[in-house]
Amino acid sequence: MNDVGPDPASMHAIQEAAGSFTVGWRPFEHIAFDFSLAARNVQIFCRANRDSSTPCTKDEVDGFPDLPGMDGGWLNQVGLSVVWDNSDSIVRPTRGWRSIVKAVHTNNLLPGPYEFTRFLGDASYLTAFLEKRLILAIRING
Secondary structure (H helix, E strand, C coil), X not given: CCCCCCCCCCECEEEEEEEEEEEXXXXXXXXXXXXXXXXXXXXXXXXXXXXXXXXXXXXXXXXXXXXXXXXXXXEEEXXXXXXXXXXXXXXXXXXXXXXXXXXXEECCCCCCCCCEEEEEEEEEEEEEECCCCEEEEEEEEC
């Protein structure tokens, strides 16, 4: 839609409610395993006070039948993660490494219209200066 110009091609509003339940187990000092169940409900709709000259995205879906997610709905997922942490404190760390690898999956066995697997990775390093009054952190995730 780059040929439309600076004005939006369509507008919509999103309402979302979500919750999750996570259980963790730390069998070793630096390693933890987590299992999570999550549910999210997304509703996409037209705002009543929108500019009438800009069409509602849901009304335009007929022109874009392959636009994923425009119907909204439930997203129920199961997640597994491994956390490795050698920082000096769990609550307020000032030095050390932490890395997380997580897999999140949803499919037709769970209620909802979506099916996917997502892999997440996160690594960070902390170091302290000036008698732990200044903390430098480096983080990468994807």
